[in-house]
Amino acid sequence: MRFTGSENLQGQKVFVTGATGFLGARLVPALLENGASVTTLLRSRHGARELERRGATVVTGALSDRATIAASMHGHDILVHLAYDVRATAEKNLSDFSALLGAAQDAGIDRIVHTSSIVVYDGWPNEDLDESSPIESNIGSPYRVAKIEMEKQLLAGPVPAAILQPTLIYGPGSALWTDQLAENLANGTQVIPDPVGLCNGVFVDDVVQTILRAALLPDLGQERFIVSGPNPTSWTDLLQGYARIIGKGDIRTEPYETLSNQLGPEPEQTSGPDTVSVAARISAVGRTVLGRQRFEALVRAAKKRASKGDGVAYPDRHMLELFSAQGECRITHARLRLGYEPNYPLEKGLAATADYLRGRFG
Helix, strand or coil: CCCCCCCCCCCCEEEEECCCCHHHHHHHHHHHHCCCEEEEEECCCCCHHHHHHHCCEEEECCCCCHHHHHHHHCCCCEEEECCCCCCCCHHHHHHHHHHHHHHHHHHCCCEEEEECCHHHCCCCCCCCECCCCCCCCCCCCHHHHHHHHHHHHHHHCCCCEEEEEECEEECCCCHHHHHHHHHHHHHEEEEEEECCCEECEEEHHHHHHHHHHHHHCCCCCEEEEEECCCCCEEHHHHHHHHHHHHCCCEEEEEEHHHHHHHHCCCCCCCCCCCCCCHHHHHHHHHHHHHCHHHHHHHHHHHHHHHCCCCEEECCCHHHHHHHHCCCCECCHHHHHHHCCCCCCCHHHHHHHHHHHHHHHHC
Protein backbone atom coordinates (compact mmCIF):
# COMPACT_ATOMS: atom_id res chain seq x y z
CA MET A 1 0.00 0.00 0.00
CA ARG A 2 1.63 3.20 -1.16
CA PHE A 3 0.77 6.07 1.18
CA THR A 4 -0.50 8.98 -0.87
CA GLY A 5 0.26 11.75 1.62
CA SER A 6 2.78 14.49 0.95
CA GLU A 7 5.21 12.86 3.39
CA ASN A 8 6.34 9.29 3.81
CA LEU A 9 8.21 7.28 6.41
CA GLN A 10 11.62 7.47 4.76
CA GLY A 11 14.29 7.33 7.45
CA GLN A 12 11.87 6.45 10.26
CA LYS A 13 12.70 3.42 12.40
CA VAL A 14 9.52 1.61 13.44
CA PHE A 15 9.26 -1.12 16.07
CA VAL A 16 6.20 -3.38 15.60
CA THR A 17 4.59 -5.92 17.92
CA GLY A 18 2.05 -8.42 16.59
CA ALA A 19 3.67 -8.41 13.15
CA THR A 20 2.56 -11.93 12.20
CA GLY A 21 -1.08 -11.37 13.13
CA PHE A 22 -3.97 -10.46 10.86
CA LEU A 23 -3.34 -6.70 10.95
CA GLY A 24 0.43 -6.92 11.27
CA ALA A 25 0.74 -9.05 8.15
CA ARG A 26 -0.75 -6.16 6.14
CA LEU A 27 1.01 -3.38 8.04
CA VAL A 28 4.66 -4.47 7.83
CA PRO A 29 4.76 -4.55 3.99
CA ALA A 30 3.06 -1.13 3.91
CA LEU A 31 5.61 0.34 6.30
CA LEU A 32 8.49 -1.04 4.22
CA GLU A 33 6.92 0.15 0.97
CA ASN A 34 6.68 3.65 2.40
CA GLY A 35 10.34 3.81 3.31
CA ALA A 36 10.38 2.83 6.99
CA SER A 37 13.06 0.68 8.58
CA VAL A 38 11.06 -1.98 10.44
CA THR A 39 11.96 -4.13 13.44
CA THR A 40 9.42 -6.73 14.54
CA LEU A 41 9.14 -8.43 17.91
CA LEU A 42 8.11 -12.10 17.79
CA ARG A 43 7.63 -14.60 20.59
CA SER A 44 9.37 -17.28 18.51
CA ARG A 45 10.97 -17.69 15.10
CA HIS A 46 7.70 -18.82 13.49
CA GLY A 47 7.05 -16.36 10.68
CA ALA A 48 10.47 -14.75 10.98
CA ARG A 49 11.83 -15.89 7.62
CA GLU A 50 9.01 -14.27 5.65
CA LEU A 51 9.42 -10.99 7.52
CA GLU A 52 13.17 -11.03 6.93
CA ARG A 53 12.63 -11.85 3.26
CA ARG A 54 10.51 -8.71 2.97
CA GLY A 55 13.24 -6.61 4.55
CA ALA A 56 12.26 -6.40 8.22
CA THR A 57 14.56 -7.09 11.15
CA VAL A 58 13.26 -9.72 13.55
CA VAL A 59 13.99 -9.92 17.26
CA THR A 60 12.54 -12.62 19.48
CA GLY A 61 11.56 -12.18 23.08
CA ALA A 62 8.73 -11.79 25.56
CA LEU A 63 6.83 -8.53 25.97
CA SER A 64 7.30 -8.93 29.71
CA ASP A 65 11.12 -8.61 29.47
CA ARG A 66 11.39 -4.84 29.82
CA ALA A 67 15.19 -4.62 29.74
CA THR A 68 15.60 -6.81 26.66
CA ILE A 69 12.81 -5.06 24.76
CA ALA A 70 14.21 -1.63 25.65
CA ALA A 71 17.61 -2.66 24.28
CA SER A 72 16.02 -3.93 21.05
CA MET A 73 13.92 -0.77 20.73
CA HIS A 74 16.80 1.63 21.31
CA GLY A 75 17.31 4.01 18.39
CA HIS A 76 13.77 3.58 17.03
CA ASP A 77 11.41 6.49 16.47
CA ILE A 78 7.96 4.88 16.56
CA LEU A 79 6.40 1.95 18.42
CA VAL A 80 3.36 0.39 16.72
CA HIS A 81 1.70 -1.92 19.22
CA LEU A 82 -0.69 -4.44 17.69
CA ALA A 83 -0.18 -7.49 19.89
CA TYR A 84 -2.86 -8.86 22.20
CA ASP A 85 -2.74 -12.52 23.18
CA VAL A 86 -6.33 -13.75 23.34
CA ARG A 87 -5.01 -17.08 24.66
CA ALA A 88 -3.70 -15.37 27.80
CA THR A 89 -5.58 -13.65 30.60
CA ALA A 90 -6.32 -9.95 30.50
CA GLU A 91 -4.14 -9.57 33.59
CA LYS A 92 -1.17 -11.09 31.72
CA ASN A 93 -1.80 -8.85 28.70
CA LEU A 94 -1.91 -5.80 30.95
CA SER A 95 1.30 -6.79 32.71
CA ASP A 96 3.04 -7.25 29.35
CA PHE A 97 1.70 -3.91 28.13
CA SER A 98 3.02 -2.08 31.17
CA ALA A 99 6.46 -3.65 30.62
CA LEU A 100 6.38 -2.66 26.94
CA LEU A 101 5.36 0.89 27.80
CA GLY A 102 8.20 1.12 30.28
CA ALA A 103 10.62 -0.24 27.68
CA ALA A 104 9.45 2.37 25.16
CA GLN A 105 10.13 5.15 27.66
CA ASP A 106 13.54 3.66 28.55
CA ALA A 107 14.44 3.49 24.84
CA GLY A 108 13.41 7.09 24.16
CA ILE A 109 10.64 6.27 21.66
CA ASP A 110 9.20 9.47 20.13
CA ARG A 111 5.61 8.24 19.70
CA ILE A 112 3.37 5.23 20.13
CA VAL A 113 0.62 4.08 17.78
CA HIS A 114 -1.58 1.68 19.73
CA THR A 115 -4.47 -0.42 18.46
CA SER A 116 -7.27 -0.44 20.99
CA SER A 117 -10.89 -1.32 20.16
CA ILE A 118 -14.32 0.24 19.76
CA VAL A 119 -15.54 -2.00 22.60
CA VAL A 120 -14.09 0.42 25.19
CA TYR A 121 -17.09 2.75 24.79
CA ASP A 122 -20.00 2.26 27.19
CA GLY A 123 -22.51 2.70 24.37
CA TRP A 124 -21.07 0.08 22.00
CA PRO A 125 -22.75 -1.32 19.93
CA ASN A 126 -26.19 0.20 20.44
CA GLU A 127 -25.45 3.95 20.47
CA ASP A 128 -23.96 6.41 18.02
CA LEU A 129 -20.34 6.95 19.06
CA ASP A 130 -17.54 9.46 18.65
CA GLU A 131 -14.39 10.10 20.70
CA SER A 132 -16.33 12.17 23.25
CA SER A 133 -18.61 9.25 24.12
CA PRO A 134 -18.33 7.92 27.71
CA ILE A 135 -15.75 5.34 28.76
CA GLU A 136 -16.73 5.15 32.40
CA SER A 137 -18.02 1.66 33.07
CA ASN A 138 -15.57 -1.11 33.95
CA ILE A 139 -18.06 -3.89 33.33
CA GLY A 140 -17.93 -6.21 30.37
CA SER A 141 -15.40 -8.73 29.17
CA PRO A 142 -11.88 -8.89 30.61
CA TYR A 143 -10.69 -7.92 27.12
CA ARG A 144 -12.67 -4.67 27.28
CA VAL A 145 -11.44 -3.89 30.78
CA ALA A 146 -7.83 -4.48 29.69
CA LYS A 147 -8.18 -2.25 26.63
CA ILE A 148 -9.62 0.56 28.77
CA GLU A 149 -6.72 0.32 31.22
CA MET A 150 -4.18 0.36 28.38
CA GLU A 151 -5.74 3.54 27.03
CA LYS A 152 -5.61 5.15 30.48
CA GLN A 153 -1.91 4.38 30.81
CA LEU A 154 -1.16 5.89 27.40
CA LEU A 155 -3.23 9.00 28.03
CA ALA A 156 -1.47 9.59 31.35
CA GLY A 157 2.02 8.83 30.02
CA PRO A 158 4.73 11.18 28.76
CA VAL A 159 5.03 9.74 25.23
CA PRO A 160 2.77 11.12 22.44
CA ALA A 161 0.30 8.38 21.57
CA ALA A 162 -2.27 7.77 18.86
CA ILE A 163 -4.88 5.37 20.25
CA LEU A 164 -6.71 3.80 17.30
CA GLN A 165 -10.13 2.29 18.04
CA PRO A 166 -11.11 0.10 15.08
CA THR A 167 -14.60 -1.25 14.69
CA LEU A 168 -15.04 -4.76 13.17
CA ILE A 169 -12.01 -5.37 10.95
CA TYR A 170 -12.74 -7.70 8.05
CA GLY A 171 -10.69 -8.92 5.11
CA PRO A 172 -8.27 -11.75 4.28
CA GLY A 173 -7.34 -13.47 7.53
CA SER A 174 -9.94 -11.88 9.82
CA ALA A 175 -10.79 -14.78 12.11
CA LEU A 176 -14.09 -13.41 13.43
CA TRP A 177 -15.55 -11.11 10.82
CA THR A 178 -14.53 -12.99 7.67
CA ASP A 179 -13.37 -16.54 8.35
CA GLN A 180 -15.99 -17.56 10.91
CA LEU A 181 -18.92 -16.00 9.10
CA ALA A 182 -17.85 -17.49 5.76
CA GLU A 183 -17.34 -20.87 7.41
CA ASN A 184 -20.88 -20.74 8.83
CA LEU A 185 -22.18 -20.08 5.33
CA ALA A 186 -20.03 -22.79 3.79
CA ASN A 187 -21.48 -25.26 6.29
CA GLY A 188 -25.11 -24.29 5.59
CA THR A 189 -27.09 -21.39 7.04
CA GLN A 190 -26.37 -18.30 9.10
CA VAL A 191 -29.34 -17.13 11.17
CA ILE A 192 -29.66 -13.39 11.85
CA PRO A 193 -32.33 -11.40 13.69
CA ASP A 194 -35.25 -9.51 12.21
CA PRO A 195 -34.92 -6.55 12.28
CA VAL A 196 -31.28 -6.78 11.31
CA GLY A 197 -28.86 -4.13 12.52
CA LEU A 198 -25.94 -2.13 11.18
CA CYS A 199 -22.47 -3.56 10.66
CA ASN A 200 -19.78 -1.01 11.51
CA GLY A 201 -17.09 -2.78 9.50
CA VAL A 202 -13.73 -1.56 8.26
CA PHE A 203 -11.50 -3.24 5.70
CA VAL A 204 -8.07 -4.12 7.05
CA ASP A 205 -6.14 -1.89 4.64
CA ASP A 206 -8.11 1.16 5.79
CA VAL A 207 -6.89 0.46 9.34
CA VAL A 208 -3.34 0.22 7.97
CA GLN A 209 -3.87 3.64 6.38
CA THR A 210 -4.70 5.19 9.75
CA ILE A 211 -1.58 3.66 11.33
CA LEU A 212 0.59 5.21 8.62
CA ARG A 213 -1.12 8.57 9.03
CA ALA A 214 -0.85 8.50 12.83
CA ALA A 215 2.86 7.71 12.52
CA LEU A 216 3.30 10.95 10.55
CA LEU A 217 1.02 13.35 12.42
CA PRO A 218 3.43 16.20 13.29
CA ASP A 219 1.83 17.57 16.47
CA LEU A 220 0.52 14.36 18.06
CA GLY A 221 -0.45 14.50 21.72
CA GLN A 222 -2.30 11.69 23.53
CA GLU A 223 -5.33 11.20 21.30
CA ARG A 224 -8.08 8.70 20.43
CA PHE A 225 -9.30 7.98 16.91
CA ILE A 226 -12.32 5.85 15.99
CA VAL A 227 -11.54 3.93 12.80
CA SER A 228 -14.36 2.52 10.68
CA GLY A 229 -15.42 2.22 7.06
CA PRO A 230 -17.01 4.99 5.01
CA ASN A 231 -20.53 4.04 6.13
CA PRO A 232 -22.18 1.34 8.21
CA THR A 233 -23.76 -1.40 6.12
CA SER A 234 -26.39 -4.02 6.74
CA TRP A 235 -25.18 -7.36 8.12
CA THR A 236 -27.29 -8.90 5.36
CA ASP A 237 -25.18 -7.16 2.71
CA LEU A 238 -21.93 -8.44 4.24
CA LEU A 239 -23.17 -12.02 4.58
CA GLN A 240 -24.71 -12.07 1.12
CA GLY A 241 -21.41 -10.81 -0.23
CA TYR A 242 -19.54 -13.69 1.38
CA ALA A 243 -22.13 -16.22 0.15
CA ARG A 244 -21.91 -14.85 -3.37
CA ILE A 245 -18.12 -15.16 -3.40
CA ILE A 246 -17.93 -18.73 -2.13
CA GLY A 247 -21.01 -19.84 -4.08
CA LYS A 248 -22.80 -21.37 -1.11
CA GLY A 249 -24.64 -20.55 2.07
CA ASP A 250 -28.06 -19.26 3.08
CA ILE A 251 -29.04 -16.34 5.31
CA ARG A 252 -32.20 -16.85 7.33
CA THR A 253 -33.94 -14.28 9.49
CA GLU A 254 -35.90 -15.03 12.65
CA PRO A 255 -37.57 -12.54 14.99
CA TYR A 256 -35.19 -11.02 17.49
CA GLU A 257 -37.47 -11.98 20.36
CA THR A 258 -37.48 -15.63 19.28
CA LEU A 259 -33.69 -15.80 19.12
CA SER A 260 -33.30 -13.95 22.41
CA ASN A 261 -35.79 -16.22 24.21
CA GLN A 262 -33.95 -19.30 22.95
CA LEU A 263 -30.79 -18.01 24.62
CA GLY A 264 -32.52 -17.54 27.96
CA PRO A 265 -32.16 -14.60 30.35
CA GLU A 266 -29.51 -12.03 29.53
CA PRO A 267 -26.41 -12.47 31.70
CA GLU A 268 -25.74 -9.96 34.45
CA GLN A 269 -23.41 -7.18 33.29
CA THR A 270 -20.18 -7.93 35.12
CA SER A 271 -16.56 -8.09 34.05
CA GLY A 272 -16.66 -11.88 34.14
CA PRO A 273 -13.88 -14.27 35.18
CA ASP A 274 -10.41 -13.56 33.82
CA THR A 275 -9.57 -17.12 32.87
CA VAL A 276 -8.11 -18.96 29.90
CA SER A 277 -10.15 -21.79 28.38
CA VAL A 278 -8.79 -25.26 27.65
CA ALA A 279 -9.20 -24.57 23.93
CA ALA A 280 -7.14 -21.40 24.28
CA ARG A 281 -4.39 -23.30 26.09
CA ILE A 282 -4.32 -25.93 23.34
CA SER A 283 -4.23 -23.16 20.75
CA ALA A 284 -1.31 -21.48 22.50
CA VAL A 285 0.71 -24.70 22.60
CA GLY A 286 -0.16 -25.57 19.00
CA ARG A 287 0.82 -22.16 17.71
CA THR A 288 4.09 -22.26 19.62
CA VAL A 289 5.06 -25.73 18.37
CA LEU A 290 3.73 -25.52 14.80
CA GLY A 291 3.42 -21.83 14.09
CA ARG A 292 0.19 -19.89 13.68
CA GLN A 293 -0.48 -20.67 10.00
CA ARG A 294 0.20 -24.42 10.23
CA PHE A 295 -1.84 -24.79 13.42
CA GLU A 296 -4.81 -22.86 12.01
CA ALA A 297 -4.66 -24.92 8.80
CA LEU A 298 -4.91 -28.11 10.86
CA VAL A 299 -7.88 -26.73 12.80
CA ARG A 300 -9.65 -25.80 9.55
CA ALA A 301 -9.01 -29.26 8.10
CA ALA A 302 -10.38 -30.93 11.24
CA LYS A 303 -13.50 -28.77 11.15
CA LYS A 304 -14.01 -29.55 7.49
CA ARG A 305 -13.78 -33.31 8.09
CA ALA A 306 -16.23 -33.10 11.00
CA SER A 307 -18.75 -30.88 9.23
CA LYS A 308 -21.67 -32.35 7.33
CA GLY A 309 -22.15 -29.10 5.43
CA ASP A 310 -25.80 -28.71 6.44
CA GLY A 311 -25.45 -26.96 9.78
CA VAL A 312 -27.40 -23.95 10.96
CA ALA A 313 -25.39 -21.31 12.84
CA TYR A 314 -27.44 -19.45 15.44
CA PRO A 315 -25.98 -16.31 17.04
CA ASP A 316 -24.91 -16.45 20.66
CA ARG A 317 -25.80 -13.57 22.97
CA HIS A 318 -22.82 -11.48 21.89
CA MET A 319 -23.44 -11.95 18.16
CA LEU A 320 -27.18 -11.40 18.55
CA GLU A 321 -26.45 -8.02 20.11
CA LEU A 322 -24.10 -7.12 17.25
CA PHE A 323 -26.44 -8.42 14.54
CA SER A 324 -29.30 -6.28 15.88
CA ALA A 325 -27.50 -3.09 16.99
CA GLN A 326 -28.29 0.22 15.27
CA GLY A 327 -25.45 2.39 16.57
CA GLU A 328 -23.16 4.22 14.15
CA CYS A 329 -19.47 4.84 14.76
CA ARG A 330 -18.42 8.24 13.47
CA ILE A 331 -15.02 8.82 11.90
CA THR A 332 -15.21 12.61 11.62
CA HIS A 333 -12.28 13.16 13.98
CA ALA A 334 -9.99 10.74 12.12
CA ARG A 335 -10.92 12.41 8.86
CA LEU A 336 -10.21 15.91 10.10
CA ARG A 337 -7.18 15.22 12.28
CA LEU A 338 -5.42 12.43 10.38
CA GLY A 339 -6.69 13.10 6.88
CA TYR A 340 -8.13 9.59 6.91
CA GLU A 341 -10.40 8.73 4.02
CA PRO A 342 -11.58 5.12 3.78
CA ASN A 343 -10.69 3.58 0.42
CA TYR A 344 -12.83 0.47 0.82
CA PRO A 345 -16.62 0.66 0.75
CA LEU A 346 -18.16 -2.76 1.25
CA GLU A 347 -18.19 -3.92 -2.37
CA LYS A 348 -14.54 -2.98 -2.86
CA GLY A 349 -13.61 -4.68 0.41
CA LEU A 350 -15.44 -7.83 -0.64
CA ALA A 351 -13.70 -7.80 -4.01
CA ALA A 352 -10.32 -7.53 -2.26
CA THR A 353 -11.26 -10.53 -0.09
CA ALA A 354 -12.69 -12.70 -2.87
CA ASP A 355 -9.57 -14.64 -3.90
CA TYR A 356 -8.80 -15.42 -0.27
CA LEU A 357 -12.32 -16.69 0.40
CA ARG A 358 -12.46 -18.79 -2.75
CA GLY A 359 -9.16 -20.38 -1.82
CA ARG A 360 -10.55 -21.40 1.55
CA PHE A 361 -14.22 -22.09 0.94
CA GLY A 362 -14.93 -21.98 -2.78
